[in-house]
Amino acid sequence: MSTTVERDRAPKQDRSRATRRRLLEAAVACLAEHGWSGSTVSVVAERAGVSRGAAQHHFPTREDLFTAAVEYVAEERSTALRALFPSGPAARRAVVAALVDLYTGPLFRAALxxxxxASNEDQLRARVTELEARVGRETHRIAVDLLGADESRPGVRETVQGFLDMARGLGLANLLTDDSARRERVVAQWADLLEEALG
Amino acid sequence: MSTTVERDRAPKQDRSRATRRRLLEAAVACLAEHGWSGSTVSVVAERAGVSRGAAQHHFPTREDLFTAAVEYVAEERSTALRALFPSGPAARRAVVAALVDLYTGPLFRAALxxxxxASNEDQLRARVTELEARVGRETHRIAVDLLGADESRPGVRETVQGFLDMARGLGLANLLTDDSARRERVVAQWADLLEEALG
Structure with a gap:
C-alpha cells in the first residue's frame, strides 16, 4: 500500500498497475468459464473494460496474458494462504483443508x-511447464511450513508431495460436479493419516 | 473370443464389430494427441481407415463417438488390470503401482x-458426468478388491478414495513433462502408508 504522497507522485503508474491487475483477474475468470479456445486478448480486454490496444501494451501475446494471469492469481492465493496461518504450523486438519481448497476454485479450473x-500447443507448452514448476515448488514450500513437516526425515518429502497430488486429483474430481461432500470425508480421513505419518 | 463356426455364421456382424473397435481406438488416440477441438468424427474415421458414412452409422454424433471411446478403453484397461492379478489381492506395492499406471497413459490423457x-460444453457435460461416475465406481471396486481393503472398517473407504484421487493428481502432473522419477518415489512412500492404514 502506497502513501497519499506517493500516489500523487505517480498516479499514472498506479493506473497502469490497476489496469494490469484488472486484465489478469479477467483473464483467469475467462479461462475458468470459457476454456482456452474461448479465451482471447479481445474477450479479456472487454471483460476488464480496457481497450484492446491498452491490453496489448501490457501483454503483447495471448500466451503472455494467460500465463501471467495464472501466475498472478497463484501468488495471490499463496499470500492469502500464509495469512490464514500467521504463526506458522497449525492444526493439521485445518491446514489440509486449506491446501485442498487451493485446487477447487476458479484458479485451479483456469490453470487446468x-x-x-499446453499439452497440444507447442507455443504454450514450454511456458506453462516452467510456470507449473514454479507454482508447484512454492505450494510445496508452503505445505511443508504449515504442516510443520520435517523433510530431513526419510519419506516426509514424498508424503507431502503425494498429499498435494491428492489435492490436485480432488480438484479434478470437482470439475463437473459438486464433489464437496465426498471430498470432506476424504480430507478428514487423510488428515488423520498425515498426522500419523508426519508425527 | 468367438469360435470359427460362429465367425463364419456372422461374418458381417464381426466386420461391423471390428470397425467399431477401430473407430473407438482411433478416437481415444486422437483425443489424447489433438484434444477435443482437434477431434472430429471425420478425423477419427480417416485415422481408422473407415468411411465417414460408416463412422456415422456406428456413432451418429461426435459426443456418441468420444464418450463411447473413453468408456470402451476404460473397460479394456479394467479387464487388463484384473488379469494382472488373477488370484485377487496381491502385494500392495505392485497393486498401487498398477493402479497409478491407469492414470498416466493415453487413456487418462484422452479422458482429461x-x-x-465437458466443463464448458453443455451437450457433453451430462454424458461425461455419468460416464465418469460409472468408470470411477468400477475403478474403486477394483482397487478395493486388489488392495484387499475391508470397507466395513471405518475410514477404509475414504482411504482408498483418497489414494485414487492421488493417482489422478499424479496423472495430471505427468501431462506436460515426464514425471516418472518423482512419481516412483511418491508411489513407494504412499504404498507404505497405505499398507499401515489398511492393515
Whole structure:
C-alpha cells in the first residue's frame, strides 16, 4: 500500500498497475468459464473494460496474458494462504483443508484449461511447464511450513508431495460436479493419516 | 473370443464389430494427441481407415463417438488390470503401482481432454458426468478388491478414495513433462502408508 504522497507522485503508474491487475483477474475468470479456445486478448480486454490496444501494451501475446494471469492469481492465493496461518504450523486438519481448497476454485479450473491446452500447443507448452514448476515448488514450500513437516526425515518429502497430488486429483474430481461432500470425508480421513505419518 | 463356426455364421456382424473397435481406438488416440477441438468424427474415421458414412452409422454424433471411446478403453484397461492379478489381492506395492499406471497413459490423457471440454460444453457435460461416475465406481471396486481393503472398517473407504484421487493428481502432473522419477518415489512412500492404514 502506497502513501497519499506517493500516489500523487505517480498516479499514472498506479493506473497502469490497476489496469494490469484488472486484465489478469479477467483473464483467469475467462479461462475458468470459457476454456482456452474461448479465451482471447479481445474477450479479456472487454471483460476488464480496457481497450484492446491498452491490453496489448501490457501483454503483447495471448500466451503472455494467460500465463501471467495464472501466475498472478497463484501468488495471490499463496499470500492469502500464509495469512490464514500467521504463526506458522497449525492444526493439521485445518491446514489440509486449506491446501485442498487451493485446487477447487476458479484458479485451479483456469490453470487446468491452460495445462490441457499446453499439452497440444507447442507455443504454450514450454511456458506453462516452467510456470507449473514454479507454482508447484512454492505450494510445496508452503505445505511443508504449515504442516510443520520435517523433510530431513526419510519419506516426509514424498508424503507431502503425494498429499498435494491428492489435492490436485480432488480438484479434478470437482470439475463437473459438486464433489464437496465426498471430498470432506476424504480430507478428514487423510488428515488423520498425515498426522500419523508426519508425527 | 468367438469360435470359427460362429465367425463364419456372422461374418458381417464381426466386420461391423471390428470397425467399431477401430473407430473407438482411433478416437481415444486422437483425443489424447489433438484434444477435443482437434477431434472430429471425420478425423477419427480417416485415422481408422473407415468411411465417414460408416463412422456415422456406428456413432451418429461426435459426443456418441468420444464418450463411447473413453468408456470402451476404460473397460479394456479394467479387464487388463484384473488379469494382472488373477488370484485377487496381491502385494500392495505392485497393486498401487498398477493402479497409478491407469492414470498416466493415453487413456487418462484422452479422458482429461473430454472432462475439460465437458466443463464448458453443455451437450457433453451430462454424458461425461455419468460416464465418469460409472468408470470411477468400477475403478474403486477394483482397487478395493486388489488392495484387499475391508470397507466395513471405518475410514477404509475414504482411504482408498483418497489414494485414487492421488493417482489422478499424479496423472495430471505427468501431462506436460515426464514425471516418472518423482512419481516412483511418491508411489513407494504412499504404498507404505497405505499398507499401515489398511492393515
Amino acid at each position: 484449461h491452460l495445462w490441457v491446452a | 481432454h473430454l472432462w475439460v471440454a
